[in-house]
Amino acid sequence: MPESLKPPKPPQLSRTVESRVAIRKHPVHPMLVVFPIAFLMVVAPLDLLHLWSGLAFWAQMAMVLSAAGLALGLVAAAVGTVDLLLIPVVRRHVSAWSHALAAVMLLAIAAANTWLRWEDPVAAVWPWGLLLSSVMALLVGVAGWLGGGLSFHHGIGVAGHPGTEDRGPDAPPEA
Numbered sequence: 001m002p003e004s005l006k007p008p009k010p011p012q013l014s015r016t017v018e019s020r021v022a023i024r025k026h027p028v029h030p031m032l033v034v035f036p037i038a039f040l041m042v043v044a045p046l047d048l049l050h051l052w053s054g055l056a057f058w059a060q061m062a063m064v065l066s067a068a069g070l071a072l073g074l075v076a077a078a079v080g081t082v083d084l085l086l087i088p089v090v091r092r093h094v095s096a097w098s099h100a101l102a103a104v105m106l107l108a109i110a111a112a113n114t115w116l117r118w119e120d121p122v123a124a125v126w127p128w129g130l131l132l133s134s135v136m137a138l139l140v141g142v143a144g145w146l147g148g149g150l151s152f153h154h155g156i157g158v159a160g161h162p163g164t165e166d167r168g169p170d171a172p173p174e175a
């Protein structure tokens, strides 16, 4: 078997920290974030589509997705907060706090964006709606990037491999 296809040996495996909110070791937070990410990311393109086509439908769609992204984002944030509060090693990562801060800013802007559009989704698009959606798209990228760093760089929410040393969920981060 070629070397690249062989399973990694224990010393090459990164150490991991399991999530406290998981279904059979599958962390729930990453399952929940996909919809708010997709919904909040697409609001700015829908605004542009509305401005380009003049069709009210796209502006109404932008309002619905902003509200749905906010609601589902709040659920995801609640679950993420449980991991942040219950796993001490997570709290010692600066990127965990940066991620939480970016996520809270994202949800605050999603709330402002939804509120702005509630009465008249069409009139709200230009200029403030588009401005808020653009900031929202940027923050989705920042929060998602930092969240991905927690999972893929620091192994948070990743179930331990039998070959790794079991340091427990409260072990300090590696140097």
Ligand code: HEM
Residues within 6 Å of the ligand: 019, 027, 028, 029, 030, 033, 036, 037, 073, 074, 076, 077, 078, 080, 081, 082, 083, 084, 090, 096, 099, 100, 101, 103, 104, 106, 107, 143, 144, 145, 146, 147, 148, 149, 150, 151, 152, 156, 157
């Ligand atoms: C205060 C709110 C939040 C906190 C405290 C938080 C905390 C965390 C934690 C601890 C992780 C590591 C994985 C885990 O423990 O399950 C994580 C991963 C992640 N979070 Fe959050 N989170 C929050 C809100 C959000 C929101 C609103 C989004 C997106 C809309 C988001 C996107 C992500 C992503 C993309 C990952 C990486 C998941 C993966 O693919 O493995 N988070 N977050």
